[in-house]
Amino acid sequence: MAGTVSTLAHVAKHRQRRSLGDPRWVRWSLIGLALLFVGLFLVVPLAAVFTEALRKGVGAYFAAFKDPDAQAAIRLTFLAAGIAVPLNLVFGLAASWAIAKFEFRGKALLIALIELPFAVSPVVSGLVYVLLFGAQGWFGPYLGAGDHPWLGSWINAHDIQIIFAVPGIVLATVFVTFPFVARELIPLMQAQGRDEELAAVTLGASGWQIFRRITLPNVKWGLFYGVVLCNARAMGEFGAVSVVSGHIRGQTNTIPLHVEILYNEYNIQAAFAIASLLTLLALVTLVLKNLVEWRHRRVIEAAAAADLRQFAS
DSSP: OHHHHHHHHHHHHHHHHHHHSOOHHHHHHHHHHHHHHHIIIIIHHHHHHHHHHTTTOHHHHHHGGGSHHHHHHHHHHHHHHHHHHHHHHHHHHHHHHHHHHOOOTTHHHHHHHHTHHHHSOHHHHHHHHHHHHSTTSSSHHHHTSSOBTTTBTTTOOOOOOOTTSHHHHHHHHHHHTTHHHHHHHHHHHHHHOSHHHHHHHHTTOOHHHHIIIIIHHHTHHHHHHHHHHHHHHHHHOOHHHHHHHOOOTTTTOOHHHHHHHHHHTTOHHHHHHHHHHHHHHHHHHHHHHHHHHHHHHHHHHHHHHHHHHHHHO
């Protein structure tokens, strides 16, 4: 009798699972459509980049990187990212800590300002810097970029070049990568709450001790994830940098701008060779992203298992 009841329960459970699930042909059709989409829009372009880059052989591939203009573009790209990413890391930590852990007036405005680069086109943001620091801009004559429209040349007390120079590229890169670290940390800190910080305050810990020993260790993997995304965007930015750079070979061209110039000159193999560097960066970013997510998931599972063991004991 018990065996019959068990069999009937198993059959009922199986029928319920089948009734709740989609037919087999629907599932396989959706899986095939997803794989087709991924293949056409991700795998094929990725393969095309390396196919065109290596079309003339490995020697021609590495020869593209021996060009002084290409080397200058690579150095400038790493310089801009090397300045923008640490700045956004510091700001992202400070802003996310303030927003998630404290209550103050203007919090909604601060969040809106952080998300502003997502709403503004990169080309528009680059144009704003031109209007501010260009030769005819608001601060251009004061910096020495040109004559003031009313006061003439005597106001040019400084000789600071921002537009069509490295500082403008750095500013544009900082702006477009501004939200990545902060938007990654704010939800994480809000989900963690403030219980541990309040307990530390009760025990007499200072603000720096709380941040260094409690807040920072709790968000280290989210912080690393935000830095990875920020760095990838900084190195691949085109629109804002294109407006403020001036496209000066060997001086203000980053990797994306140098690829565009090579492609417009019909130097297809060299263009794809340099572009493969950004493609490799994207692949490395994807691997790091998956490693961070895997590590973060392991930490959460370990913490949940520890809590379960403590509850059981």
